[in-house]
Amino acid sequence: MGKIERREALLGDLERAQGLEALQATILALRDHFHVDHMVYHWVSSNGEQFGCGTYSDVWVQRYVDHDYLRVDPVITGCYQRFHPVDWKRLDWSSKPSRAFQAEAIAHGVGNQGFSVPIRGPIGQFALFTTSHNCDDEEWARFTEDNRRDLILIAHEFNEKALELQPGRTPEPSRALSPREIDAMTLVAMGYSRAQVAETLSISEHTLRVYIESARSKLGALNTTHAVARALSRGLIVV
Amino acid sequence: MGKIERREALLGDLERAQGLEALQATILALRDHFHVDHMVYHWVSSNGEQFGCGTYSDVWVQRYVDHDYLRVDPVITGCYQRFHPVDWKRLDWSSKPSRAFQAEAIAHGVGNQGFSVPIRGPIGQFALFTTSHNCDDEEWARFTEDNRRDLILIAHEFNEKALELQPGRTPEPSRALSPREIDAMTLVAMGYSRAQVAETLSISEHTLRVYIESARSKLGALNTTHAVARALSRGLIVV
């Protein structure tokens, strides 16, 4: 069975996988197939919820969650701004918390090498599919070059599965904002005062407030700043 | 040269493509390789900007832009809420404007069949990679099943290229926020009032103001909401 066929077979398995257990089993199979130490699918929702499956030790996962490493991990912060898959070497590990995190991660069995594929879903959903291994730079470069596309496809497939599994997704299906609301929120997010926004949109400030207020309620936000944050996270506005 | 090798060669070409002309040339080569009528990469930003390349006729593209079909096209509205690639048949073409749009599209040479891969970038960027053809359902089903993964990869690759071409990205490298500033901005972005944030962080409200103020000045933001928007856009905080 050639490489291509094995790849196809594994992707087929992944496509047919149903449920969290199946995903967990698939990720183990994938790790074995690629001969790497770890593979992890990690989902981060905009409200801080996390969900994932993979081969990291339970201790490390628990520690990661408990210590809120989400906000420290350079893999997260780095990939959040990028679209293309990224080798961990290209991230910024220079800050002190980053280095401490890195040392701790390695101590918990995470490989010294890593490759993470960021994936984004419809409403600001953000996920990472990470492959990690313990080897030298050359071997890792060869691996990533050889398997880059497969890893992207696997990441894509995992995210599709994860979206299906996600139970309470879109309890409020995040009603779209009206054009005027988008205008208003965009300008507010750009830092203009309400008076300026109203003038820019050629409406009264009172009308503007109605837009902001209705956008806020649509987004389920607690206040204007929160509404702007949510609109941005969900890609409803761009600043 | 077998099909797989041709595919690899084309993906390689795409990876190496530099500039808009190269992308345009690649998309023509891809269309020929897949024996379909049209392939289009279409980038849509929430503020109305559009950018794309593909094989649709100039007349149709112009008409699409002029008539603001973005807000009508079921392919756009449908894919915007999904993650997985979607066959046009599975979209909702029932509304009156949709049907009118569809008829007009077909009259302009767009195929009756279509397959669109949605892609999302870092800050609410949304793009579509569409393949369109004129054939019966059975042939199309066979095509999409055979080439689904390749199309996803191509879409991914196109978006990567498009993001590189996108001007104005990160012109000013903003100074990093301090841990405390990140805490403060994150909680503010989550909609808590200053009093709540201060209590959560166990600091006085005044200290909190200092953080917000210094974050605001670091980010070059006009006000708190603007600062939150910038911090989010730059991936400095996650909400």
Add this chain to the structure above:
DNA sequence: TTTCCCCTCCCCTAAAATAGCGAGGGCGTC
């Protein structure tokens, strides 16, 4: 036709944000 949403305008008060002036201790780098 009725209902729902969008757009527009106006009132109010309390809370929040902005702006300026300060202070001191700690930690790391040059």
Add this chain to the structure above:
DNA sequence: GACGCCCTCGCTATTTTAGGGGAGGGGAAA
């Protein structure tokens, strides 16, 4: 050791925003 940055706290002042009402016309969809 000096400098810069981070963390913490104090004060006063003005301006802006938040959030709660209500009201009417228009357009699209059910």
